[in-house]
Amino acid sequence: MELEKEKSLKKEEAHHHPPYVTIYFILLILTFASIIVAQLVGRESSPPFVFTLSTIKALLIALFYMHLKYENRWIISLAIIPLIIFVIILFVFMPDILNSIKM
Amino acid sequence: MSQVASVVGHHLESGEHEMSFIRKYIFSTDHKTIGKQYLLTGVVMAIFGGALAIFFRINLANPGFLTDSQYNAFVTYHGAIMFFWVAMPILLGGFGNMLIPLMIGARDMAFPTLNMISFWTFFLSSVVLVISFFVPGGAFSGGWTVYPPLSADPERFLGANLGTVLFLLALALEFASMLMGGVNFITTSLTLRAKGLSLMRLPIFVWMQVLASLLFMFSVTPLIAGAIMLLLDIILGTHFFRVEAGKVGDPILWQHLFWFFGHPEVYVILFPALGILFEVITTFARRPVFSYKLVVYASIVAGILSFLVWAHHQFVAGINPLSATGFSITTVLISVPFSMTLVAMGLTYAGGSIRFTPAMLFATFAFAMFIIGGLTGLPLGAVASDIYFHDTYFVVGHFHYTVFTIAVLSTIAGVYHWFPKMFGRRINDTFGKIHAWLTLIFYNGFAFPAFFLGMAGHPRRYATALEFGFLQKYQWIHELMTISSILLLATQIIFLIVFFYSIFAGKEETEPNPWKSTTLEWLAPSPPPHLNWGAFTPVVERGPYEYASNGKDVDFIPQGRLVKIEHMQKA
Amino acid sequence: MEETKVLDRVEYEEYESIPVSFRKFGFWIFLSGEIVILGGIVASGILFRLSYPEWFANSEHTNFIISSINTLVLLTGSLTAVLAHKYATFHDWNKVQLFLGLTALCGFTFVGIKFIEYSIEIHHGFIPTRNVFWMFYFGITGLHGLHVLAGTLIIIGVMIYLRKKKVIEAVENAGLYWHFVDIVWLYIFPLFYLT
Numbered sequence: 001m002e003l004e005k006e007k008s009l010k011k012e013e014a015h016h017h018p019p020y021v022t023i024y025f026i027l028l029i030l031t032f033a034s035i036i037v038a039q040l041v042g043r044e045s046s047p048p049f050v051f052t053l054s055t056i057k058a059l060l061i062a063l064f065y066m067h068l069k070y071e072n073r074w075i076i077s078l079a080i081i082p083l084i085i086f087v088i089i090l091f092v093f094m095p096d097i098l099n100s101i102k103m
Numbered sequence: 104m105s106q107v108a109s110v111v112g113h114h115l116e117s118g119e120h121e122m123s124f125i126r127k128y129i130f131s132t133d134h135k136t137i138g139k140q141y142l143l144t145g146v147v148m149a150i151f152g153g154a155l156a157i158f159f160r161i162n163l164a165n166p167g168f169l170t171d172s173q174y175n176a177f178v179t180y181h182g183a184i185m186f187f188w189v190a191m192p193i194l195l196g197g198f199g200n201m202l203i204p205l206m207i208g209a210r211d212m213a214f215p216t217l218n219m220i221s222f223w224t225f226f227l228s229s230v231v232l233v234i235s236f237f238v239p240g241g242a243f244s245g246g247w248t249v250y251p252p253l254s255a256d257p258e259r260f261l262g263a264n265l266g267t268v269l270f271l272l273a274l275a276l277e278f279a280s281m282l283m284g285g286v287n288f289i290t291t292s293l294t295l296r297a298k299g300l301s302l303m304r305l306p307i308f309v310w311m312q313v314l315a316s317l318l319f320m321f322s323v324t325p326l327i328a329g330a331i332m333l334l335l336d337i338i339l340g341t342h343f344f345r346v347e348a349g350k351v352g353d354p355i356l357w358q359h360l361f362w363f364f365g366h367p368e369v370y371v372i373l374f375p376a377l378g379i380l381f382e383v384i385t386t387f388a389r390r391p392v393f394s395y396k397l398v399v400y401a402s403i404v405a406g407i408l409s410f411l412v413w414a415h416h417q418f419v420a421g422i423n424p425l426s427a428t429g430f431s432i433t434t435v436l437i438s439v440p441f442s443m444t445l446v447a448m449g450l451t452y453a454g455g456s457i458r459f460t461p462a463m464l465f466a467t468f469a470f471a472m473f474i475i476g477g478l479t480g481l482p483l484g485a486v487a488s489d490i491y492f493h494d495t496y497f498v499v500g501h502f503h504y505t506v507f508t509i510a511v512l513s514t515i516a517g518v519y520h521w522f523p524k525m526f527g528r529r530i531n532d533t534f535g536k537i538h539a540w541l542t543l544i545f546y547n548g549f550a551f552p553a554f555f556l557g558m559a560g561h562p563r564r565y566a567t568a569l570e571f572g573f574l575q576k577y578q579w580i581h582e583l584m585t586i587s588s589i590l591l592l593a594t595q596i597i598f599l600i601v602f603f604y605s606i607f608a609g610k611e612e613t614e615p616n617p618w619k620s621t622t623l624e625w626l627a628p629s630p631p632p633h634l635n636w637g638a639f640t641p642v643v644e645r646g647p648y649e650y651a652s653n654g655k656d657v658d659f660i661p662q663g664r665l666v667k668i669e670h671m672q673k674a
Numbered sequence: 675m676e677e678t679k680v681l682d683r684v685e686y687e688e689y690e691s692i693p694v695s696f697r698k699f700g701f702w703i704f705l706s707g708e709i710v711i712l713g714g715i716v717a718s719g720i721l722f723r724l725s726y727p728e729w730f731a732n733s734e735h736t737n738f739i740i741s742s743i744n745t746l747v748l749l750t751g752s753l754t755a756v757l758a759h760k761y762a763t764f765h766d767w768n769k770v771q772l773f774l775g776l777t778a779l780c781g782f783t784f785v786g787i788k789f790i791e792y793s794i795e796i797h798h799g800f801i802p803t804r805n806v807f808w809m810f811y812f813g814i815t816g817l818h819g820l821h822v823l824a825g826t827l828i829i830i831g832v833m834i835y836l837r838k839k840k841v842i843e844a845v846e847n848a849g850l851y852w853h854f855v856d857i858v859w860l861y862i863f864p865l866f867y868l869t
Contacts, residue, residue, distance in 0.1 A: 328714030
């Protein structure tokens with residue numbers, strides 16, 4: 001419907017596109033890197049490396065593919081609040097879950 | 104210059120296009136109809152849930168009326184129904200849907216079809232819940248908190264498998280429907296406001312609905328993860344929560360996930376009720392809210408804090424004592440912003456020209472009763488005293504003084520208040536006043552003695568007190584509570600009859616603003632037509648509570664006015 | 675005047691609104707709820723993993739080659755989804771359908787590969803009730819897989835919707851859901867396959 005398109009357009013007009021394909025290749029490289037690192041370092045010690053690489057990849061996708069770098073604070077808050085909740089759950093549950101499981 | 108799509112011209116000039124009965128009343132996307140559907144379904148479930156309570160109260164007064172399993176099932180379903188199938192659909196789905204678009208000057212919600220789907224999902228969840236109560240094998244009877252290992256091993260402990268699975272399914276559907284509703288409420292309130300309606304000019308009611316929706320969304324979602332794990336435990340036999348030799352599983356994980364939701368949940372139903380109370384009290388005291396900003400900011404702070412208090416429900420569950428101390432501090436702390444809000448509510452009365460219509464009576468009673476509820480939360484929030492009070496009738500008293508007040512007293516205040524707007528008629532005032540006083544008396548007769556039972560150490564969820572020597576002498580209190588609760592329910596049944604009668608044959612109210620209130624919904628006709636404003640659009644010029652404004656002779660100034668739409672293009 | 679379909683809701687050019695398109699905002703609200711659902715079960719998994727490091731020796735029995743392929747499939751889908759969005763902003767609706775279609779293809783591929791992977795594992799006796807690792811493995815990757823399927827269905831739904839109405843935000847929203855699912859996988863993949 002005409003007016004819907006106008007309204008959508010106005011908000012999209014200011015939008016420029018980051019280099020999606022370039023970022024894709026970076027993501028591929030990082031993926032291979034994490035697999036290789038995990039094989040080299042072994043499963044026991046791999047967590048810091050692979051999760052750091054995951055986080056870099058996640059940030060690339062979030063900031064550029066999901067356009068969070070260019071969004072306003074309302075949307076950014078909606079992206080950040082769930083992460084805060086995740087952290088709260090992880091750390092506040094920890095004293096009880098970690099202790100009680102170890103039998 | 105506001106230009107309106109050619110759609111409006113086409114739509115309005117050709118008149119309401121004829122919709123079949125089904126599209127207009129059953130599968131409607133109109134927010135007002137959906138609101139009424141939620142209200143109606145919630146009321147039916149309230150009768151079911153209330154009846155369950157009467158039956159188990161009869162068992163307490165007259166042991167042997169129910170079997171022990173029946174007692175457990177009735178208590179379980181009473182709790183679950185009241186929270187999920189009465190309080191939430193009525194306060195959020197009913198009042199939220201009916202009023203948000205009108206109060207912000209919109210024509211409907213942002214996503215009307217999603218809104219319709221959310222109601223029918225809710226309806227389905229109600230049907231599934233009722234079915235789960237009657238299935239062979241028995242209803243789920245492990246408490247509304249669904250604690251494992253009891254709930255994770257239904258065959259072993261409860262003798263019922265199908266009932267448990269259906270109960271969880273109904274719960275999942277209910278969560279889904281409320282989440283869908285929440286998307287609508289938050290988006291609509293933030294993006295579809297009338298010109299001039301900045302965020303700090305919103306009626307408190309709208310703020311509260313948005314906060315409640317946000318709280319629900321962020322709290323229920325970890326529980327959904329937990330419910331999936333519980334279902335896997337029941338259906339596949341996994342060990343997320345079940346404890347067995349050689350396998351791991353942690354029932355405390357469920358408790359944490361549940362109460363992480365459970366605590367914000369009570370504020371999910373409190374906030375809309377506070378919203379209703381503020382609207383009613385400002386109207387009938389002819390006063391603005393005492394410090395609007397204080398109420399808004401205090402509520403936001405309380406909402407954030409509500410995510411940090413949950414384990415006060417688990418003080419005696421064996422959680423880490425350091426953790427418990429932290430939670431005790433945050434729990435006592437959260438009483439601060441709520442006290443500020445309630446003080447503001449009380450001060451709203453000050454200097455006012457108070458008129459005790461039924462709505463105002465209910466609202467005032469709700470305010471007073473809620474204070475009792477809130478104060479009795481403090482001995483429960485402090486760890487040391489909670490060790491004694493946990494799982495006693497003291498808790499039952501506390502939560503009834505908070506939840507019943509919210510879910511019933513505030514709701515009824517809202518019903519009396521907006522009835523003329525929604526139905527174009529009035530409920531008889533004299534009846535309303537009698538209804539209010541009888542409810543107050545019978546309610547206190549039922550709920551207040553609970554505190555004394557709790558202080559005597561009477562545990563919750565016992566089917567009968569008579570088997571325990573130290574409780575036998577309190578049996579007369581049980582009888583008093585049962586009689587009061589029966590009379591309370593009877594009063595509400597009479598009210599429902601009057602309510603439905605008034606919808607069809609009550610005194611007509613053609614005046615759109617009979618209470619001389621300031622907010623935008625009172626500018627629309629009673630009842631508002633589809634798309635609410637017709638050929639006009641509301642424009643807002645001031646705050647929401649301009650009553651007896653300083654230096655002016657007027658009793659009230661409406662928040663906005665209707666402006667005729669220009670430049671309507673014909674299709 | 676062009677023929678317009680009568681809507682149940684009127685579009686104003688000026689609302690008092692936060693500076694976001696309401697469709698995108700509404701979708702982000704839904705999305706942030708979803709983040710917490712998956713976050714809840716992942717957090718539970720992490721807590722159990724920290725409590726039972728020896729049980730996670732079971733991760734040797736997962737096949738990281740298959741799941742690496744799946745990782746690439748999801749990443750490719752992310753690219754095609756965001757390219758669909760780019761062409762939507764240029765109003766090149768044919769390319770939009772092409773790229774959405776490719777994304778849906780990636781979605782079905784992922785689910786198909788997952789299905790095969792599960793079959794192999796179950797065939798070898800690694801079932802959800804075997805021990806805590808497999809419980810969370812099937813629970814979390816299963817829930818995630820359902821989300822991939824949902825995301826694929828959303829993409830297809832948008833493709834159908836776009837035949838009638840050309841709405842840029844619909845494409846963007848479908849892409850957002852896909853990216854969310856992809857990001858979650860970026861953490862699940864190492865959690866069960868590489869550590």
